[in-house]
Amino acid sequence: MDTSAPVRILTVCTGNICRSPVAERLLQAGLDQVVPGGFHVSSAGTRALVGEPMQPISADIVRTFGGDPDGFAARQLTPRILRGVDLVLTMTSGHRGEVLQLDASLLKRTFTIRELARMLDVLDRRAADAPGQPAAVAPSAGGGTNAPDDDSRLAANAGLWRGLPARAAGVRHLSLPADPTDNDIVDPYRRAPEVYREMEDQLAPAIVSILRHARLNAPLSPDAAQL
DSSP, X not given: OOTTSOEEEEEEESSXXXXXXXXXXXXXXXXXXXXXXXXEEEEEETTOOTTOOOOHHHHHHHHHTTOOOTTOOOOBOOHHHHTTOSEEEESSHHHHHHHHHHOGGGXXXXXXXXXXXXHHHHHHHHHHHSTTOOXXXXXXXXXXXXXXXXXXXXXXXXXXXXXXXXXXXXXXXGSOOSSGGGGOOOOOTTSOHHHHHHHHHHHHHHHHHHHHHHHHTOOOOHHHHTO
8 A cells, every 4th residue: 555645535325415525525625734634535425416516505514614615516426435534524423334335345434424533523622631732743664753854744644544543442441422313414416495504504514524623733844943
């Protein structure tokens, strides 16, 4: 495996026109700011409306948070799309089950997006409480604290994220929801605008948690390492 290859993240919902596109475009926009070239985020649907653009209200949500909804086209989830993915983020527990029906090898790399966000919050709180732990620095590929060049920075980032599922699973018991439905993002398709706002209210905090974790654990850029 090319250790400097981008970390591949796949978001999954049903039609791939409301929820997973919002997660895709906002995660990509945010992660590009943290580690440029370090991530490739895409999406698919378990029963996709293939070729359809993002729903207009979903597109408005993406723009509101600084993402770009243009050029999107829904696609059907297939085993081929799942091949080589580092992390799968589903919008509901049901979608997680459908992913695993297609590729059971992804069991330890597939989470609902809200589930993973809670796990990352636990990991970040632990790191903040641990004495002597520097923030916003990940080990470089060579074992140092500052990545000396772009390739080493990308490799350090990839190593951190490809090891993330195991670390997250280790705190699962500390991040269980009071209600299992709190793992899910509501489906707003063909429903009132208020349901899209409910979707936004559920999805946005999860995206913020993932981006915060990425920022706190990002390897230093070559320029920053000189400061």
